[in-house]
Amino acid sequence: MAHRRWNGLLGVWVTLTLGVPFLLISVAGSGLPAAVVTCLRFGLAFSTLVTVSTARTGLARAVRGAGVLIREKPVEVIGVGVCSAALPSVLITVGEHHVQTGLSSLLLSTTPLWIAVGSHILLPSERLRWHQAACLVPALCGTALLAGNAGRAGGAMPWALLPLFAAVSYAVGNLLVRSRLRTAEALTLTCVQMGVATIVSAPFAAARVGSVRWEAGPWAAVAVLGVVCSGLGWFANTLLLQRVSAVRASLVSFAAPVVAVLLGAIVLRERLSHLQLEAAGVVLVSVAAFVVLTRSTARPSQSLEVRAMLELAILGFLAEQSLHAYELRRRLAVLLGHVRPVSDGALYPALKRLQQKQLVVRRPEPGAGGPTRQVLELTGAGRAELQHRLTEPSELDITDRNKYFVVLAFLHLVPSRQAQAEILRRRLDFLQDPQRGFFVDNDRVLRRDELSSPFRAGIQQIARATSSAEQKWLASTLDAMRTAT
Structure with missing residues (x-):
């Protein structure tokens, strides 16, 4: 609202x-x-x-x-x-x-x-x-x-x-x-x-x-x-x-x-x-x-964001290899289950949307002594769409931890080292923003001793520790990528 x-x-x-x-x-x-x-x-x-x-x-x-x-x-x-x-x-x-x-x-x-x-x-x-x-x-x-x-x-x-x-x-x-x-x-x-x-x-x-x-x-x-x-x-x-x-x-x-x-x-x-x-x-x-x-x-904006995240994960897994729907769902659950369980009610409409856009196709595969099974494959247009979504993520894809982790999970599929480094730099810039924080007053992040609740202080402490660890990893990874080139 x-x-x-x-x-x-x-x-x-x-x-x-x-x-x-x-x-x-x-x-x-x-x-x-x-x-x-x-x-x-x-x-x-x-x-x-x-x-x-x-x-x-x-x-x-x-x-x-x-x-x-x-x-x-x-x-x-x-x-x-x-x-x-x-x-x-x-x-x-x-x-x-x-x-x-x-x-x-x-x-x-x-x-x-x-x-x-x-x-x-x-x-x-x-x-x-x-x-x-x-x-x-x-x-x-x-x-x-x-x-x-x-x-x-x-x-x-x-x-x-x-x-x-x-x-x-x-x-x-x-x-x-x-x-x-x-x-x-x-x-x-x-x-x-x-x-x-x-x-x-x-x-x-x-x-x-x-x-x-x-x-x-x-x-x-x-x-x-x-x-x-x-x-x-x-x-x-x-x-x-x-x-x-x-x-x-x-x-x-x-x-x-x-x-x-x-x-x-x-x-x-x-x-x-x-x-x-x-x-x-x-x-x-x-x-x-x-x-x-x-x-x-x-539809609610949150629903659209979750749909986009699910579609990106589908494109990423199918870019790695063709999969049956059951195996695809299992892998999605491992990656996204902490965000929202991947049900048939979410997966199959997502697959249908991607098929209508000709990003994903189904092909029959003979079963081992059983009925023919359907295998999901990524089309050329699907690979191009995946590259577009990975190399040009929105601001929310960078700032939202769950969406960013989905991008990061498939960043290895981007062939350009420069493009990979740019995504990591954007995330690092976001984490280093001095105005970023859970509890802010007049554009200043409050210190732990300034918070009225010990539980809020706990949130601040956990968030800073997590952010510090991620910043160290990003900085060292970017240094390694510069050295490699």
Whole structure:
């Protein structure tokens, strides 16, 4: 429940920080060129996130984390910086010189549609169910009504293609994060993303410096836009995107236009027709229905985590050798029994899911004087999926002891020593975090003599002894791996 409440708060914050920028961009664009607004916006966002990251983990660790991310996935990082930040910002800023703030925001609300199409190809496990897709249809119809009405009123329909292209660009960026950068640390990823956007837009901004006017209003709008919306807002959006499916995270694109339309009417005196109000109501009701249906059909997050752990263990054991279901269950029970007993009610649905994804197949094997038995084998796609899960574990796979031990049990199947060492380094960094502990007060781990209960002191003592032993093993193993190479 707390997990869902936190996701809900993130969604509200992202909705606000997606809706307010349309007003701020309109104000900033009245006195500054589009390229300058873009560069300043992301430069301020980058500075804000660097400050937050440095205060949180220290400058050295923040720089090291960013360097590792850029070195490991340079194409994805640059792609996200361009598609999720630099390109759509320019398109929106230029478009708002010719179309109303409300129209621009409403066209951007089609982002979930493009994400849903992309998810169908790139993220088959996150495809919408029919009743969820049905909720998006009236939402898109409401958006079309709003856009059509505004376009006829303003006569700016050709320019309206710019925010529409921005919606497609946002979709590409979100899908990149969800499919290729899901396990990256959210603050580091957002910081690097803003840095890339700043660098990409800097040459275009430099060419338009002569057109800058020193007026307080546009500069104040850029400051709020950069620090609050692009900095803290984008960080929240990245967190939300990594925690829930790409389509669900993008649903805030439907609610944000309502904020933008209201601000446009109140601050910029943009007129709202009855048709626009009715269409906005359709959008809100459709999104609310989608959220309700999604929650009613979603499994508990803990169940999903246990399922993922079980599937990883199945893939790992079958990568070592083909097994009968009985032998597979026995080995799973030895590895996972301390976490949760492996019953037929958990094993066979897991096998069915893996077979449907063509990661595991069954083949008949003649029995010794008995009936034919079914042997489970890993497919080529299954081996690729196993390598992906082992080399790109989520943050929870590293910090949760049970999930981490499953990863560690099959880490020998990863052929790259460098990839193996990176997993161990991530675990070591987690254990060495000075703010980590069971009992914390004001970001400081309490000492044993500061705890009110002797039993809590016992927990702290056992945890520190276990952590110390594991850190020694990790350090010595990493030293041995460096020596071997």
